Amino acid sequence: MPTFNLTVNGARKTVNVAADTPLLYVLRNNLELSGVRLGCGASQCGACSVLADGKEIRSCVTPVSRVGDKKIHTLEGLPGLWAAKKGLTGEKAASTLHPVQQAWIETQVPQCGYCQSGMMITAVDLLSRVPDPTVAQITDAYTGGPSPHLCRCGTYTAIIDAVQVAAKAMKA
Amino acid sequence: MINEPTLTRRSFVKIGGGLVVTLAALPDAFTPNGADADAAVLDATRLNSWLEIKADGRVIARTGRAEMGVGMAAYFRQTVAEELNLRPESIDLVMGDTDRTPDGGWSASFLEGAANLRKVSAYTYQALLGLAATRIGVPQTALSVVNGVVSADTPSGRKSISYAELLKGQQFELTIPVAGGLAAMNDKGTGINNIMGVTVTGNPPMKSVSKYTVVGTSFASPSVEEKVTGKTQWAGDMRLPGMLHARMVRPATLGSTLLKVGALDKAKFPTAEVVTKGNLVAVVSPDEWEAMSASRAVAASTTWSEWAGLPGHSNLGEVMKANRVQGGKRGDQAKTADALKNAAKVVSATYEQPYVKHAPIGPYISVADVKADGTTTVWTHTAQSQGMRAHLAHMLGSTTDKVTVRWLEGAGQYGRTSMGGDGAEADAVVLSQLLGKPVRVQWTLQEDLAWSTASSAWISDLKAGLDAHGKLTALESDFIMAPGIDYRMVGAMLAGLPDVPAPAVGGGPAQFGFGAVTQPYVIPNEFHQGAGARVELMKPPSGVGLRGNIMRTPGQRQHVCALESILNEAAVAAGADPAQFRIDHTTDQRLIDIIRKTVAEAGWAPRPSPNPAARRTGDAPVKGRGFAAMYRFGAYWAGAAEVEVVPSTGAVRVTKFTIGVDPGKVINPRHLKSNCEGGVVMGMGEVLMEQLTFDQGKVTSIDWTKYRIPTMKDLPEIKVVTISRDDVGFGGVGEAANSLPQPAILAAVFDATGVQPRRTPLTPDYVKSLLLKA
Ligand code: FES
Ligand code: FES
Numbered sequence: 001m002p003t004f005n006l007t008v009n010g011a012r013k014t015v016n017v018a019a020d021t022p023l024l025y026v027l028r029n030n031l032e033l034s035g036v037r038l039g040c041g042a043s044q045c046g047a048c049s050v051l052a053d054g055k056e057i058r059s060c061v062t063p064v065s066r067v068g069d070k071k072i073h074t075l076e077g078l079p080g081l082w083a084a085k086k087g088l089t090g091e092k093a094a095s096t097l098h099p100v101q102q103a104w105i106e107t108q109v110p111q112c113g114y115c116q117s118g119m120m121i122t123a124v125d126l127l128s129r130v131p132d133p134t135v136a137q138i139t140d141a142y143t144g145g146p147s148p149h150l151c152r153c154g155t156y157t158a159i160i161d162a163v164q165v166a167a168k169a170m171k172a
Numbered sequence: 173m174i175n176e177p178t179l180t181r182r183s184f185v186k187i188g189g190g191l192v193v194t195l196a197a198l199p200d201a202f203t204p205n206g207a208d209a210d211a212a213v214l215d216a217t218r219l220n221s222w223l224e225i226k227a228d229g230r231v232i233a234r235t236g237r238a239e240m241g242v243g244m245a246a247y248f249r250q251t252v253a254e255e256l257n258l259r260p261e262s263i264d265l266v267m268g269d270t271d272r273t274p275d276g277g278w279s280a281s282f283l284e285g286a287a288n289l290r291k292v293s294a295y296t297y298q299a300l301l302g303l304a305a306t307r308i309g310v311p312q313t314a315l316s317v318v319n320g321v322v323s324a325d326t327p328s329g330r331k332s333i334s335y336a337e338l339l340k341g342q343q344f345e346l347t348i349p350v351a352g353g354l355a356a357m358n359d360k361g362t363g364i365n366n367i368m369g370v371t372v373t374g375n376p377p378m379k380s381v382s383k384y385t386v387v388g389t390s391f392a393s394p395s396v397e398e399k400v401t402g403k404t405q406w407a408g409d410m411r412l413p414g415m416l417h418a419r420m421v422r423p424a425t426l427g428s429t430l431l432k433v434g435a436l437d438k439a440k441f442p443t444a445e446v447v448t449k450g451n452l453v454a455v456v457s458p459d460e461w462e463a464m465s466a467s468r469a470v471a472a473s474t475t476w477s478e479w480a481g482l483p484g485h486s487n488l489g490e491v492m493k494a495n496r497v498q499g500g501k502r503g504d505q506a507k508t509a510d511a512l513k514n515a516a517k518v519v520s521a522t523y524e525q526p527y528v529k530h531a532p533i534g535p536y537i538s539v540a541d542v543k544a545d546g547t548t549t550v551w552t553h554t555a556q557s558q559g560m561r562a563h564l565a566h567m568l569g570s571t572t573d574k575v576t577v578r579w580l581e582g583a584g585q586y587g588r589t590s591m592g593g594d595g596a597e598a599d600a601v602v603l604s605q606l607l608g609k610p611v612r613v614q615w616t617l618q619e620d621l622a623w624s625t626a627s628s629a630w631i632s633d634l635k636a637g638l639d640a641h642g643k644l645t646a647l648e649s650d651f652i653m654a655p656g657i658d659y660r661m662v663g664a665m666l667a668g669l670p671d672v673p674a675p676a677v678g679g680g681p682a683q684f685g686f687g688a689v690t691q692p693y694v695i696p697n698e699f700h701q702g703a704g705a706r707v708e709l710m711k712p713p714s715g716v717g718l719r720g721n722i723m724r725t726p727g728q729r730q731h732v733c734a735l736e737s738i739l740n741e742a743a744v745a746a747g748a749d750p751a752q753f754r755i756d757h758t759t760d761q762r763l764i765d766i767i768r769k770t771v772a773e774a775g776w777a778p779r780p781s782p783n784p785a786a787r788r789t790g791d792a793p794v795k796g797r798g799f800a801a802m803y804r805f806g807a808y809w810a811g812a813a814e815v816e817v818v819p820s821t822g823a824v825r826v827t828k829f830t831i832g833v834d835p836g837k838v839i840n841p842r843h844l845k846s847n848c849e850g851g852v853v854m855g856m857g858e859v860l861m862e863q864l865t866f867d868q869g870k871v872t873s874i875d876w877t878k879y880r881i882p883t884m885k886d887l888p889e890i891k892v893v894t895i896s897r898d899d900v901g902f903g904g905v906g907e908a909a910n911s912l913p914q915p916a917i918l919a920a921v922f923d924a925t926g927v928q929p930r931r932t933p934l935t936p937d938y939v940k941s942l943l944l945k946a
Contacts, residue, residue, distance in 0.1 A: 017461070018459075018461060018465075020461075021461040029459075029460055034402065034405070034408075034409040037408070038534065038535075039534055039617070040617040041616060044617075044875060045876055047534065097400075097401065101401060104400045105396060105397050108392055108393075108843070108846065109396075111241040111242065111847075112241025112533075112584030113241070114406070114583035115583075116399060116400065139884050139885055143885045148884065148885065149884070152533050152583070152586075152881060154882065155849075156849075156853065156882075156883075156884045157887065158846055159884070
């Protein structure tokens, strides 16, 4: 089996897996990052989204061999991403969630919560490009891309609210 | 049945009101309660099976029900906290594990589910008060309790003691009166007994709703933070040493049987293995991706028998009518027929809906570990752990005590596992037993959309009679539904192992009880009948076929669509505003109040339908609005839809939906709001886009481009209106919101265009064709 060196949530990782293995299974099974969720497995729902150099990708259809030296962040890595951006260290870094996660808690977005890892990844990507998105821009972020992000529990209203709460917090 | 808490044989403190508490010195003074909890945990008559008060003041509460995404994890904590005068944050909840919870039951109902823990908490509270009164030396009435600390003014000053201190060094025993039992297959193997589990009986004094301080607040469930930070262990995350990953190779059609298993290329897939039992075929591997790749390769060369027993989706209503099997009847047929004959106006219509899917975002997943001695443990996201255990024990020819079902979080699946059965559990158990290793079975989305159960198609013929003043004199309905509740397990059927039998054909509303057609209106003459359809959807050679099941607001969702729609048409015939038309036909003040408040908040100006500006041609969008109301499980609902229709394309867009609910006491305002918003989105999906399509053998809507559900682009402005009442108890609110969009939106499209759609989904092509025909 070929060897791949990945940078995931700020740490270097080495895995031996078949080259066509989708990143999803590498993250979940080899690196035990269960924040990444399997939905459709076909780039149709967004449940499996992770960040590659800050941009959302669908890990269910991204072969590990195509990741290269892109920095991958999963739900578990969002606090670290924020800490790095804000220069937080030690205790402070360890106890601070990403403002997007904080907003998701404050707004109580999840119902079953299954889709929400991917939803938060999209929010982080969007807010890094558009710090103060309009509702139309938020809707575009969740419905453009390879497919719309799907939530069967219908949390879309709460997601829009939470993105706006996060935007405010990130500017503060 | 025991109706009162009973005396135990050990020393006890008599507290009054028939309550008895046993206090015995414990060797380990650090755990005042819970030292023998493991032994007690399955005995529902023992307090420790439900509640433990720990030395640090934390409380463990246990329920056999599980979180299904509507907020149960919060409501249960709130309810226990309320009765015990504790903070909900101090409660740790154990849900759904058959070896760690006492009661079982399904997870769709807060009303019944929380009733158990509520009563247990109330019994416990009385016992604690009794102990505290003795300890402090004052009468019980002199005590006050705040956040688990009991206080009283005594001649020697104010004294306080916490629950934990009160119980320190003691074993706290309380016998809980219960009825019912845990789910198990009946002796004949024809059905599962006790599907609703154990019920706590008696009437302990409970806090009056007007004194609530925790129920009624937007308490944030700790499970939300766990999900947001990635700490939740989902069913799909379960890993065991030596575990194999499996992918199923399903038959070519829902009815096919296996002819020949495809070959596995060992050079390409060295650690994969094909496993077969009857028509159950799987590929397993220690590596998930290898299991997936190898299963695809094996599937490509596996051959199956032909089967073409399905009627296809396009003409299902007519097929069901042609195969009608009489079910129950309610009301006076002759009098209603008479009233219709003598009516000034009669409105007749037929409404119908195709099969729709629960369609969770995560497909079925289960891990099973069957040991050589038959001891079986299954990890699952079912909503019916005890029922699931009963299914699996029966399938294994074993007994429930040999099977443990552990519940973990899963994607919201809206009722399809409420009875146990449907899911990946049987696949995993069969494979684990054959291989002697733990096996994780992950269904794919395609498999889930094709092989899981669906909400059955229905068709209803309705007639409403009006007098000369536009008042309803008669209402008649004849409702036919394809077989509705099929709890059988695909894995058992394909492997040729025993399970519950296929559901009987027939029944219609009888399947759900006639409560499903009870609307809170006063109509002098009513006659309703329900029927099944002898459609051979589910008796193919494989045993599987197209299987129906309950889905969010089962039975009533369908009836509300039909009955509220005919009411809307009757309002049109009467030239009446549809909201006022309901008010004019009810004496139920709660219904009137919620209708009034909802239309006021919606900015609804009274007028009859259609909109004077209604149009059925042109490229410019035309506006319409529609109304619906309902009663379910102690809650009153109203919904007002606003839509825009583009006549030339047939595109329907819901721009705003105002949903009103009076559930009695609101338990958690924020969760209620999100349940309402989510329900509106789900109901809107049903009316605008959702349809399970199938040909003569197989389901064809097998991915998200073919089975469409709403996205953020489809989202209307949703306004939630509530009335909370302290004096009428709790109503059920977790599910019903998805029932209102369908009739309200159907009426709104009529309002906009003057053409009444009576079938869903309202795809642009369908709406366009209706407008052209009109
Ligand atoms: S699981 Fe990757 S997009 Fe659905
Ligand atoms: S919260 Fe349940 S699928 Fe989105």
